[in-house]
């Protein structure tokens with residue numbers, strides 16, 4: 001009996017997200033410094049999405065003084081992937097608090113476990129996965145020349161983040177490629193040029209001809 005009662009509220013929460021709002025989700029993936037955040041800002045201005053950066057949500061969680069803060073801070077400093085449970089809770093909360101039903105989820109899922117857990121917990125599959133493809137030299141240049149005071153924008157952590165990206169995040173891109181959901185963008189170009197390619201993905205097919 002007890003287990004039935006305990007399970008009910010969890011199910012209800014998941015249902016409210018998956019069924020009540022039926023959100024449209026686009027995952028925005030790409031290596032560190034590939035321009036995910038920059039392009040998401042452009043997308044939200046033009047296409048009515050709400051931008052949820054997993055990295056920004058985790059950094060806000062550190063600042064809020066949450067009990068997970070120190071753990072998250074240490075993972076980010078090492079370029080490691082924070083446990084799915086923590087990140088998914090933050091994403092779920094942000095989606096529930098939003099009045100929008102269209103979300104760009106940036107920098108998540110970062111590994112297969114993130115991906116499977118998100119789909120299992122929320123019941124949401126992305127409609128499309130944007131993949132910003134950029135070579136490491138350019139990503140490194142961008143990360144080292146931006147000055148956002150991030151603890152992970154130093155050469156040592158950057159190298160670790162590149163490795164984690166190749167080993168853990170590329171398999172997620174490959175998974176969605178096998179499902180025909182990936183739209184690959186050449187992200188080594190200037191911001192405006194990249195956005196021209198991004199726009200095509202968000203423009204309905206019947207409008208493209210005009």
Ligand code: UDP
Nearest residue numbers: 032033054055075076079080081082107108
């Ligand atoms: N991170 C994580 N899970 C996520 C998103 C971010 O663990 O779903 C952590 C991870 O340590 C990563 C850091 O936050 O290296 C910064 O992520 P962000 O997406 O902000 O930056 P990026 O590396 O894509 O430039």
Ligand code: MG
Nearest residue numbers: 036037055107
């Ligand atoms: Mg970012």
